[in-house]
Amino acid sequence: MRALPVEPLAIEAFEPFGHVIEPDAAREIRLINGGTTTRFHDIADVDVSAAGGRPLISIFRGKPFAFPVAIRMMERHPLGSQAFVPLSDRPFLAVVAPDANGRPGAPRAFLVTDRRGVSYARNTWHHPLIALEAVADFLVIDRGGEGNNLEEADYAEPFTIAGPA
Amino acid sequence: MRALPVEPLAIEAFEPFGHVIEPDAAREIRLINGGTTTRFHDIADVDVSAAGGRPLISIFRGKPFAFPVAIRMMERHPLGSQAFVPLSDRPFLAVVAPDANGRPGAPRAFLVTDRRGVSYARNTWHHPLIALEAVADFLVIDRGGEGNNLEEADYAEPFTIAGPA
Numbered sequence: 548m549r550a551l552p553v554e555p556l557a558i559e560a561f562e563p564f565g566h567v568i569e570p571d572a573a574r575e576i577r578l579i580n581g582g583t584t585t586r587f588h589d590i591a592d593v594d595v596s597a598a599g600g601r602p603l604i605s606i607f608r609g610k611p612f613a614f615p616v617a618i619r620m621m622e623r624h625p626l627g628s629q630a631f632v633p634l635s636d637r638p639f640l641a642v643v644a645p646d647a648n649g650r651p652g653a654p655r656a657f658l659v660t661d662r663r664g665v666s667y668a669r670n671t672w673h674h675p676l677i678a679l680e681a682v683a684d685f686l687v688i689d690r691g692g693e694g695n696n697l698e699e700a701d702y703a704e705p706f707t708i709a710g711p712a
Numbered sequence: 713m714r715a716l717p718v719e720p721l722a723i724e725a726f727e728p729f730g731h732v733i734e735p736d737a738a739r740e741i742r743l744i745n746g747g748t749t750t751r752f753h754d755i756a757d758v759d760v761s762a763a764g765g766r767p768l769i770s771i772f773r774g775k776p777f778a779f780p781v782a783i784r785m786m787e788r789h790p791l792g793s794q795a796f797v798p799l800s801d802r803p804f805l806a807v808v809a810p811d812a813n814g815r816p817g818a819p820r821a822f823l824v825t826d827r828r829g830v831s832y833a834r835n836t837w838h839h840p841l842i843a844l845e846a847v848a849d850f851l852v853i854d855r856g857g858e859g860n861n862l863e864e865a866d867y868a869e870p871f872t873i874a875g876p877a
Contacts, residue, residue: 568771570771570773570849573770580774580840580841581840583774583775584772584773584840585772586770586771586852587770587772587773588768588770589768589769589770589856590769590771591769593766593767593768593769593853595767601761602853603753603754603758604733604754604756604758604795604831605751605752605753605754605755606733606734606735606738606752606755607750607751607752608750609748609749610747610748612748630769632797632799632851634797634827662799662849664851666769675744675749676745676748676749684735684827686733686829687751688767688769688853
């Protein structure tokens with residue numbers, strides 16, 4: 548097992564892998580509805596139209612992982628982005644990796660707290676949902692439609708995340 | 713002022729206006745990610761592709777309304793659906809109306825609790841966001857792109873919502 552440290556989530560650090568979903572990441576801020584609402588506009592790309600795809604709204608209910616968490620495999624979605632926004636106050640782990648010749652490269656693990664979400668860009672290697680502490684629901688915006696939208700790859704030697712910090 | 717009672721939100725009662733966003737409203741339930749995640753699949757239509765539109769992920773931060781709440785106007789989005797999912801535990805009001813010859817008909821007010829969300833179907837009359845109790849953030853999935861996607865209409869005589877129940 549190779550040790551994988553946990554990083555705090557920062558908007559810039561996550562840019563190679565997709566978008567952080569939080570008000571500070573909005574591309575524009577508008578006051579609407581007669582001043583009663585602030586719109587933090589267009590935070591994360593929804594890139595799901597490849598091969599005739601359409602956006603889906605779903606809820607993922609994740610069982611909590613216990614530390615140490617082993618990262619043995621990664622997946623990616625060649626046809627669409629996938630956004631996760633927690634519907635609880637609990638943290639989760641976003642584990643991502645750059646591509647290395649069609650395989651996942653060295654992973655990075657981000658601890659996502661404070662009700663922030665993440666969107667994995669289309670075709671970006673990531674680990675399946677890692678909820679922490681308790682069963683937790685996440686709103687998911689991803690792609691529906693025909694075509695193979697899942698690729699999986701195992702690491703030759705797994706990584707291990709010892710704890711949340 | 714005409715009195716407008718508040719109804720509890722039920723999946724079936726909301727069907728003429730869009731979709732309730734909660735696990736029980738999923739069109740299909742799948743166990744994924746090696747059994748660690750339950751996917752409540754395809755809960756609410758994201759109907760945003762009219763006139764070259766694209767899906768947007770934004771956050772709306774709503775100031776709380778105090779009771780009695782006056783319903784003086786309604787709006788609708790001719791080119792796209794609009795989904796609201798609360799990022800807090802607080803309730804909100806979803807006020808909707810059938811169309812009556814191009815104007816909003818008699819409104820109905822639903823109290824949305826327990827972290828449920830709603831999606832207003834394309835071209836469905838609804839009141840702008842009504843947060844309750846405190847400033848609250850909502851994840852919003854709606855439409856970006858060219859074209860006029862907003863229509864507003866005043867009621868000749870306003871309605872008033874006395875309280876949450």
